[in-house]
Amino acid sequence: xxxxxxxxxxxxxxxxxxxxxxxxxxxxxxxxxxxxxxxxxxxxxxxxxxxxxxxxxxxxxxxxxxxxxxxxxxxxxxxxxxxxxxxxxxxxxxxxxxxxxxxxxxxxxxxxxxxxxxxxxxxxxxxxxxxxxxxxxxxxxxxxxxxxxxxxxxxxxxxxxxxxxxxxxxxxxxxxxxxxxxxxxxxxxxxxxxxxxxxxxxxxxxxxxxxxxxxxxxxxxxxxxxxxxxxxxxxxxxxxxxxxxxxxxxxxxxxxxxx
Numbered sequence: 001x002x003x004x005x006x007x008x009x010x011x012x013x014x015x016x017x018x019x020x021x022x023x024x025x026x027x028x029x030x031x032x033x034x035x036x037x038x039x040x041x042x043x044x045x046x047x048x049x050x051x052x053x054x055x056x057x058x059x060x061x062x063x064x065x066x067x068x069x070x071x072x073x074x075x076x077x078x079x080x081x082x083x084x085x086x087x088x089x090x091x092x093x094x095x096x097x098x099x100x101x102x103x104x105x106x107x108x109x110x111x112x113x114x115x116x117x118x119x120x121x122x123x124x125x126x127x128x129x130x131x132x133x134x135x136x137x138x139x140x141x142x143x144x145x146x147x148x149x150x151x152x153x154x155x156x157x158x159x160x161x162x163x164x165x166x167x168x169x170x171x172x173x174x175x176x177x178x179x180x181x182x183x184x185x186x187x188x189x190x191x192x193x194x195x196x197x198x199x200x201x202x203x204x205x206x207x208x209x210x211x212x213x214x215x216x217x218x219x220x221x222x223x224x225x226x227x228x229x230x231x232x233x234x235x236x237x238x239x240x241x242x243x244x245x246x247x248x249x250x251x252x253x254x255x256x257x258x259x
Contacts, residue, residue, distance in 0.1 A: 044144070047180055048080035055154065055173055056082050059166055061136070064155040066090060067177075068101040069144065076102060079150070085132050086155055092128040099125045104139035104151035111139045111151075114161045138162040140170045143178055152177065203241045210244035213251050 052065040066081035068090060078090045093099030099122050100111040115135040119126040136156040144150055152174050154162060207229065214225035229247070233240045 044180070045079065048177065051152070051173060051177055052080045052082045055152070055170065059154065059169055061156050061158065061160065061162055061166055062138075062154040063157050064134075066101070066153045066155075067142065067150060068093075068105050068139075068153060069150040070102070070105045076105070083155075085134075086153070089129050089132060089134060089155060090153075093122075093125055096122070096124045096128065098122040100137040100139045101151050101153045104141050104153075105149045108141045108149070110141070110167060111137065112162050112167060113137050114159055133157050135159040136161050138166060138170060140167065140174050142174045206241055206248060207244045210247040213247055 048067045052067060055065045056062050064081070064083040064086040066086040066089075067079045068076060069079045070076045076090075076094045078087050081087050081090075089099075090101060093102050100113055100118070103109070104111045113121070113136075115126070118137065134155045135158060136154075138154040139151040140153075142150040142152045152170060154166070154170065156162070207226075210229060211222055211225040214220065214228055215222060218225070218228070220228075229240060229243050232238075233243045236243070
């Protein structure tokens with residue numbers, strides 16, 4: 001299925017008369033800023049918001065930007081945006097089940113349209129957002145993991161349409177966002193794994209300490225001390241580590257009283 005590139009580059013917006021090299025340099029600077037942002041721990045939500053702000057400040061034709069996410073159940077939401085009107089546009093798409101952002105998110109195809117095409121393709125959506133005044137749309141697919149499809153969306157009040165250079169630049173931003181999402185997931189998984197290991201180490205340490213106390217008090221072997229802990233745990237329906245804590249705390253309290 002070919003990319004939906006309905007708007008050509010023959011109609012130019014006055015603001016678009018900017019040297020291409022300067023525009024590419026602006027994207028490079030924006031990416032550098034976003035890369036520095038990645039050096040500090042951050043939630044993906046905050047990054048997506050900064051991404052939207054960065055896109056609007058870099059792509060001169062864009063008046064607003066937003067990120068649409070669609071979960072496995074088909075529920076769509078706007079995860080970040082630069083203007084409340086962008087949310088209103090998105091909500092009308094979600095309500096009508098049609099529109100450029102949803103199509104890009106669900107089909108994985110770039111959607112680039114002007115207002116006249118919007119009226120033809122999605123009449124219900126077009127009627128609902130007419131008063132908002134958006135006249136050009138560009139949505140590029142965005143994959144943020146297995147659980148979410150999505151799109152990075154640009155809106156313009158000018159009817160000039162977005163050009164091929166805008167598409168190329170927006171693709172760069174979506175590629176970066178996908179890398180960040182993967183890094184965030186991997187970092188979260190690593191954090192959980194480390195936390196699990198730390199917890200296991202603490203648990204093991206308490207159990208070993210309780211075994212040592214029982215071995216000394218009852219003059220039994222390590223295996224017998226462990227079986228005592230297990231039996232107590234099963235009889236009282238408590239976790240093994242909870243029983244071990246009780247043994248250690250009882251001895252600690254006794255030592256405190258003897259002082």
